[in-house]
Amino acid sequence: MSQLDFSTTLGNAWFPTPIFTASGCASSGKELAQFFDLRDMGAIVTKSIMTKPRAGRATPRMAETPSGMLNSIGLQGPGIDAFLANDLAWLVEQKARIIVSIAGETAEEFASLARRLRGVAGISALEVNISCPNVENRGMVFACHLESAQTVIEGVRRTIGGDLPIIAKLSPDVTDIVSIARGVIDAGADGLALINTVLGMVINPNTMRPHLGGRTGGLSGPAIRPIAVRAIYQVHEALPKVPILGMGGVSSGADAFELILAGASAVSVGTASFGNPTAIMKIQNELRQILTDKGFSSLREAVGFAHRPESSVR
Amino acid sequence: MAGINRSAAQLLATIVGNKKVGQYHQILISVGDLVAQCKPGNFVAISVGGLNSKMVLRRAFAISRTTTSPQYGGAIELIVAPFGNGSSWLCGLAEGEQIDITLPLGTAFGIPTTSVNALLVGGGYGSAPLFGLAEVLKERGCRVDMLLGASTGAKIYAPLEGKRSVNSLRIFTEDGSMGETGRITAPIAQLVSELQIDVIYSCGPMAMLKAISEILAGGDVVHQCAVEEAMACGIGICMTCVLPVKDETGKISNLRSCIDGPVMDGAAIEWDLVGKTLVL
Ligand SMILES: Cc1cc2nc3c(=O)[nH]c(=O)nc-3n(C[C@H](O)[C@H](O)[C@H](O)COP(=O)(O)OP(=O)(O)OC[C@H]3O[C@@H](n4cnc5c(N)ncnc54)[C@H](O)[C@@H]3O)c2cc1C
Ligand SMILES: Cc1cc2nc3c(=O)[nH]c(=O)nc-3n(C[C@H](O)[C@H](O)[C@H](O)COP(=O)(O)O)c2cc1C
Ligand code: FES
Numbered sequence: 001m002s003q004l005d006f007s008t009t010l011g012n013a014w015f016p017t018p019i020f021t022a023s024g025c026a027s028s029g030k031e032l033a034q035f036f037d038l039r040d041m042g043a044i045v046t047k048s049i050m051t052k053p054r055a056g057r058a059t060p061r062m063a064e065t066p067s068g069m070l071n072s073i074g075l076q077g078p079g080i081d082a083f084l085a086n087d088l089a090w091l092v093e094q095k096a097r098i099i100v101s102i103a104g105e106t107a108e109e110f111a112s113l114a115r116r117l118r119g120v121a122g123i124s125a126l127e128v129n130i131s132c133p134n135v136e137n138r139g140m141v142f143a144c145h146l147e148s149a150q151t152v153i154e155g156v157r158r159t160i161g162g163d164l165p166i167i168a169k170l171s172p173d174v175t176d177i178v179s180i181a182r183g184v185i186d187a188g189a190d191g192l193a194l195i196n197t198v199l200g201m202v203i204n205p206n207t208m209r210p211h212l213g214g215r216t217g218g219l220s221g222p223a224i225r226p227i228a229v230r231a232i233y234q235v236h237e238a239l240p241k242v243p244i245l246g247m248g249g250v251s252s253g254a255d256a257f258e259l260i261l262a263g264a265s266a267v268s269v270g271t272a273s274f275g276n277p278t279a280i281m282k283i284q285n286e287l288r289q290i291l292t293d294k295g296f297s298s299l300r301e302a303v304g305f306a307h308r309p310e311s312s313v314r
Numbered sequence: 315m316a317g318i319n320r321s322a323a324q325l326l327a328t329i330v331g332n333k334k335v336g337q338y339h340q341i342l343i344s345v346g347d348l349v350a351q352c353k354p355g356n357f358v359a360i361s362v363g364g365l366n367s368k369m370v371l372r373r374a375f376a377i378s379r380t381t382t383s384p385q386y387g388g389a390i391e392l393i394v395a396p397f398g399n400g401s402s403w404l405c406g407l408a409e410g411e412q413i414d415i416t417l418p419l420g421t422a423f424g425i426p427t428t429s430v431n432a433l434l435v436g437g438g439y440g441s442a443p444l445f446g447l448a449e450v451l452k453e454r455g456c457r458v459d460m461l462l463g464a465s466t467g468a469k470i471y472a473p474l475e476g477k478r479s480v481n482s483l484r485i486f487t488e489d490g491s492m493g494e495t496g497r498i499t500a501p502i503a504q505l506v507s508e509l510q511i512d513v514i515y516s517c518g519p520m521a522m523l524k525a526i527s528e529i530l531a532g533g534d535v536v537h538q539c540a541v542e543e544a545m546a547c548g549i550g551i552c553m554t555c556v557l558p559v560k561d562e563t564g565k566i567s568n569l570r571s572c573i574d575g576p577v578m579d580g581a582a583i584e585w586d587l588v589g590k591t592l593v594l
Contacts, residue, residue: 024553031550031573034322047553055568055592062546062554067368069546073553076568213589221370251370274547275361275370277324277416 004291005298008042008266010243011165011190013124015042015097015266018299019256019284022247022270023048023101023127023169024073028087029094035277038096041284045268046087048103048129051113053079058213063202068221068249069271070200072214075103075132080116092122099167101127102156105135107148111155118160126164127245128156128189131171131196143171143196149180150187157188167245169193172227181235181242191243193268194235195228221271225249229262236263236304251279253286260287260299261306318550318573321351324416329407330386336468338439339405341392342381345417349380349388353422354447355540355577358390359548361414362400373400374545376517376576377418378442390417393442393471419548421577423447423515423538429455430512433505434480435526437498437518438464438471443540445476447515452479459509460484463498463522467491499525511535516580520588527580537580543571558587568592 008018017040024047026032038044056076063070077083091098100123104110110128117123130142130149142148153168160166168189174180181192197218204211228248236244246264250256251272259267267287272279296302331342345352359372378391396402407413423443426432432451434444441462448458458479463486464470470485470492477483484501485493499522505511506529516526517540530537546552549572556568557575559582566584569575 025551027551027553031318034318034320034549035324053594055594056553056556058591059554059556059589060544061556062371062544062552064369064371064546067370069371071546071552071554076553076556213591271370274552275372276414277547277549277551 003297004288005300006288006291008299010125010167010245010266012163013165015124017042017284018260018266019280019287020099020245020266020268021045021273021280022268023129025270025273029091029096032273032277032280033094036281038091038094041280042266043097043099043124044091045099045127046083046091046101047077048075048101048132049077049080049083049113050075050103050105051080051109053077053082060211060213063211063217065200065202065219066223068219068223069274070202070212070217070219071197072212072217074214080113084116084120088120088122097124098122099125099127101129101169103129103132104152105133107151107155110152111159114156114159123164125167126156126160127167127169127193128153129169129196131169141171141173143169143180144174146180146183150183153184153187153189165190167191167193169196171196172224172231173199177231178234178238181239185239185242191245192235193245193247194231195224195248198224198227220249222249222251222255225255225258229258232259232262232264233306237307240304240307250283251275253283253288253290256283256287257290257302260302261304263304263307265303319356319419319421321348322416322419322549323348324414326412327415328386329409329411329413330389332405332407332409335393335471335473337395338471339394339396341394341404341407342389343392343413343415344386344389345415346388348417349382349390352377352380352390352418354443354450355420355422356418357420357548357576358392358415358417359419359545360404362403369400371546372416372548373404374548374572376443376540377446379446393439395439416548420572421575423540423577425450425454426456426513429457431457431510432459433502433509433511433514434458434460435498435502435514435516435518435522436460436462437522438469440516440518440540441471443517444515445473445479448476448479457481457509459505461486461498461501461505463487463518465489498522499529502526502529506530506533506535513538516540523580524585527583527585530580538577539580540576541571541578541583542576545572548572558584558592560584566592
């Protein structure tokens with residue numbers, strides 16, 4: 001093994017490696033633990049948890065698309081009580097590093113979830129999934145509306161106090177992602193998760209109707225990677241000090257490297273795990289090799305490297 | 315709740331046979347000692363299209379049977395219908411080629427501890443796992459009768475050697491090109507009482523499984539069915555494959571058919587709620 005420092009930080013949270021699961025793509029963690037030791041990756045990001053148990057949307061919930069897939073799961077989950085008692089307790093027992101993702105229908109729901117998580121031992125950071133509909137604003141997605149996004153983050157910040165890093169997860173379905181990014185950082189977020197899925201639709205040629213039970217779905221996988229790279233690049237350019245958890249279509253070490261060059265300090269892997277249960281281990285090993293081969297002595301040196309001035313060497 | 319199949323493993327496996335049988339391909343894959351963990355009802359998930367494929371999700375196939383030979387060691391057999399790009403790619407592989415496969419996945423058919431009367435019902439390639447099941451049931455001293463059905467004769471999968479492991483076999487095709495004309499579900503009610511059936515094992519299209527559950531509703535015949543929902547991962551991490559299932563207390567929840575299935579209790583599935591939004 002080389003001298004490469006592979007560790008990373010998001011706010012005050014430290015991780016030995018920069019490859020994480022993506023929210024909603026690792027279930028409770030138990031399922032992937034069958035294929036590798038969860039402690040060997042940077043962190044597990046849990047599926048977005050809400051206050052009450054949720055049944056989610058009707059099936060069909062997925063459609064494969066060229067180099068990607070659409071999903072409309074609808075945040076099916078056990079609710080915060082069962083999550084804390086079962087899933088989180090198990091993950092803590094495994095000594096995995098844990099980022100808990102929360103989602104809400106109202107700004108108040110986010111704050112009350114933060115209240116439940118405050119003081120719970122074993123959590124490294126909070127990912128706030130604001131890419132879900134705000135029932136108090138005609139179902140407009142929080143992350144697509146600056147004030148709504150800020151209200152959520154302010155509420156979570158106030159409730160959680162200063163210790164636990166808050167990572168706001170943004171939607172790429174906006175005209176100007178930089179202004180939303182700046183807004184949530186001003187509201188108290190420590191970092192940003194970029195990007196959530198891109199809204200899409202598939203129409204079934206046999207039924208001649210939208211294929212998914214939820215009609216629209218979120219596009220993920222390699223098809224969206226250029227969108228993720230662009231979003232991360234733009235935000236890092238505007239806010240170079242803000243740590244970014246990048247994601248979107250990463251399925252190889254080279255893909256993860258691309259997001260890091262754009263400005264990501266860590267990378268989540270979602271859809272790739274569906275096609276390959278050990279994708280995270282593969283990506284992590286490949287990334288380590290690429291960084292070494294390129295002559296970086298630490299991951300940190302590579303973060304945002306694509307932004308270096310024209311005149312600089314390498 | 316059934317939970318994760320603890321035997322599941324991912325490996326690069328070699329195709330050791332690929333033969334066309336009617337409209338299907340009988341594909342033999344060398345998987346070594348893992349065969350010992352493969353039970354009738356379990357399935358596999360295969361990465362398709364090769365490196366750099368635009369198909370990002372695995373494809374699920376039921377394990378039809380397991381064999382062991384001095385030539386290639388332990389092997390599993392799949393019966394694959396070339397349906398779309400992924401399954402057609404698999405059917406086009408030659409002997410000696412390698413695939414990335416995860417197995418065994420999901421639940422298996424429950425095997426009775428005493429000798430009972432079993433009726434096995436298979437629709438299309440759904441018959442694939444039933445022949446291996448029939449052998450196990452025969453070893454337990456069960457009486458095993460089988461019904462196979464499809465739209466047309468070329469979609470009936472019924473290998474010669476498989477027929478030996480059942481007491482009777484009736485075939486139904488909707489176009490009458492093989493066996494009796496009509497739907498496979500037509501004779502079930504009568505057979506259940508004539509043969510004093512204790513348990514029905516079924517595998518095939520969801521509409522068939524639903525129809526069997528309706529025929530058996532209210533009775534005491536056990537119905538173990540292997541369901542087929544669209545699956546993105548096959549290992550329980552994506553939540554796409556859910557079905558509404560009722561527990562002992564009457565509570566209905568969306569269970570993952572890749573982890574809590576594919577073999578499920580037909581009486582517990584809320585068939586009328588499949589494809590509907592569940593209100594908790
Ligand atoms: C538990 C289980 C066992 C199965 N066993 C067999 C078997 O023994 N033999 C066999 O021929 N087929 C079997 N199938 C169906 C098989 O998985 C599909 O035919 C196959 O995925 C189609 O892929 P494609 O790329 O050819 O088609 P496409 O239509 O291009 O596939 C697009 C997407 O839809 C999904 N999909 C399409 N049809 C189905 C389907 N019927 N069921 C589930 N997902 C589907 C695919 O997985 C893929 O993600 C099984 C499915 C499940 C869930
Ligand atoms: C099936 C599925 C479920 C998801 N669930 C969530 C979720 O609960 N919360 C969330 O913030 N993002 C969720 N996402 C989005 C992913 O975390 C990720 O942002 C996106 O899929 C892009 O990464 P990928 O291309 O590596 O999958 C989900 C994605 C998929 C495919
Ligand atoms: S197929 Fe992914 S959870 Fe069942």
